[in-house]
Structures are given as C-alpha cells and as structure tokens.
Amino acid sequence: MASLPLPPFPIPNSNPNPNPNPDLLLRHPPPAMPDTPNKEVLMVDVNESVTGHIISTTIGGKNGEPKQTVSYMAERVVGTGSFGIVFQAKCLETGETVAIKKVLQDKRYKNRELQLMRSMDHPNVISLKHCFFSTTSRDELFLNLVMEYVPETLYRVLKHYSNANQRMPLIYVKLYTYQLFRGLAYIHNAPGVCHRDVKPQNVLVDPLTHQVKLCDFGSAKILVNGEANISYICSRYYRAPELIFGAFEYTTSIDIWSAGCVLAELLLGQPLFPGENSVDQLVEIIKVLGTPTREEIRCMNPSYTDFRFPQIKAHPWHKGRTVLIAGTSMTFIATDFSQTNASRSN
Secondary structure, eight states: OOOOOSHHHHHOOOOOOOOOGGGGOOOOOOOOOBOOTTTTSSSEESSSSOOEEEEEEEEEETTOOOOEEEEEEEEEEEEEETTTTEEEEEETTTTTEEEEEEEEEOOOOOOOOHHHTTTOTTTTTEEEEEEEEEEOTOOOEEEEEEEEEOOEHHHHHHHHHHTTOOOOOHHHHHHHHHHHHHHHHHHHHTTTTESSSOOOOGGGTTTTTOOOOEOOOOOOOOOOOOOOSSSSOGGGGGGOOHHHHOOOOOOOOOHHHHHHHHHHHHHHHHHOOOOSHHHHHHHHHHHHHHOOOOOHHHHHHHHHHOOOOOOOOOOOOOOSTTTTHHHHHHHHHHHHHTTOTTTOOO
16 A cells, blocks of 8 residues: 555554553454364474464475575564464565464364464455464464564554544545455455454554555354344453344454444444443443344344343434534444344345
8 A cells, every 4th residue: 555645653562672562462263174183284392481482383385385494583572362472573585574373272173363364465464474372381282373463553543642632634534444345345256254353453544645454363164044143242342232132143244343343442432332232332432323123133132032122222423522522423423323123234
C-alpha cells in the first residue's frame, strides 16, 4: 500500500523495551484438525527464555527451491497470555523486523490457526512468512508463527486520542473502517473464514502508511452449515446478540457485528456496549437498540425460550451531540445492528 498524504500520528511509549503489551493477549488455539504436526515445518531446540536469544531455522527446499538458514534475534515481548507469547524479532540475515507468535502445541493435532493463515493472502490481513516447531527441556512442543511486523494496534491508537482528550479524525475513521471491512470481506468470501474475535486489539495499524491488517486468527474457523459451533466466543464488548443468546449455529455475520462495534468505538472514543458480564452486555445492547421481538430472538437462536425482557424503545440516533460526529456512519451502525444475523452481512 502506497504512503498516504496523511501525517503519521504520534504514538506514546516508543521506548524500544517497553513492558509486555496487555492488548495483545493470546488465547489457546481452538480444537484443531486431527493429524500429526506438519512435516514441512522444521523442529528446532531453543533456549526456554524468549528475549535475547537467537533462533535459527531452515526455510525453502520445496519445488526445487534451495534451502536457506535464517536466524532471528528475539528482541522484546509485545504480548503475553496463558498459552503463548508474541515477540518482536530481527532477522540477522536481512535486518527485517518480524513478529513471532509462539503457542503451546498439542502433538496430536495440527494447529488450526496455521492452516487458516496459510490459505490467506490479502493486504488487510496479517501475512504468515513461515513457521517452525520448537521444543523445551520439559518436552513441550511450541509452534512459532513468523509474521510480518506491524507496530501498533487500533486499540493503542484509540487510547492515544483518548489520553489527549481528542476524537479520532473522521478521515482516519473512514480509512481504518474501509480496510477492516475489506479484510473481512476477503476472509469471509475466499477462504470462508470467520474470525470470531474482531476487536481493536486485533486490528494492526502502521502509523506511517495507515495500512490496517486483521490479526490473531487463534479463534477463527471455517463455518460449515449444519455444524454446531461454540457460542462462548468473541470478546464481550464486540459479541453479537446471537452469541449472547447461546446460538450454536451462526454465520460470518458475527464478525460484521463486531466490526460495527469497532466503528462505533472509533467515532465515540469509547466502547458502544460496555457490558460487565453477558447479561449486562445484552442490557447495554437493548438500551441502545431497543428490546428485540420474539421473532428476532428466534432468528438468532430458535432454541431460546426465555423472552422476559424489559420493553425499551431504541435510542433516537438523530439526537445527542456524540452521535452527530458522523451522522451517516452512525445511521449505518443503527441499521446494521437492528438486522437479524441472517441479513446483517448484506
């Protein structure tokens, strides 16, 4: 993507060795496709610490390509979680900076995130360069996903404007939203992938070019008609109503809901539906969009039987200064959220 005629925004905490960023928390990979670890992926032994050590692995060797050794110096941790980390590293041969996501791997299965990332190639989706397995002295197996490095997240950009007591310029809102929906359109239509965790923390931003990339496919899955899925998925503020109602069958439209929530957050400077738990999350949605009808609830989850909700009218979107920041955009959000899960993507 070519550089845009827009000034780069200042980003705080540019210290080359900041504390681990809690905004990039990892989750355990969802159950993956049964098989042994991919034999094309190299196994290496590495020091059990992360930063400060060098990882060497071999790439190439397929389709007549020569094999070559690449070495990475692990520089700093940029995200941590219960089952893995993301760290920034530099390729010693080329000087290129990359992000390496290291996740605990069950030896009996392939990693779904790896399989999905191998199938995707789009300017607004984080790209996988290559991968390798590593082991520890405790005989633990880790999968290392080597990806392009993008320095910021939409969450941190929003936080920057919030700390400065400013709203994000509308031109950035439009630019980021367009790219986010463009990336979603690609993964939904080409590989047929549902991300299932769209949120500002999982949208990367290059502060110089303003290019946006969707990342973290640890919860992603190819949805199959008639096949049940877990409903407790997606971060709470961005969770579609059908998930809150416990639906086991849903479509990629849950990502559209989440992206709509992200758009609203860019405009308002704060989450649109900041629920404290699942019940409160539904209350927050009803306070804005009104009480859903029985027909709408049945569309979201035919098995749902508890229809006891307070009767609340939808929020009048044409009123209120915060809504008037970008009236047409907020009209889109209101219309989008009031659609059933079946028609939301349209």
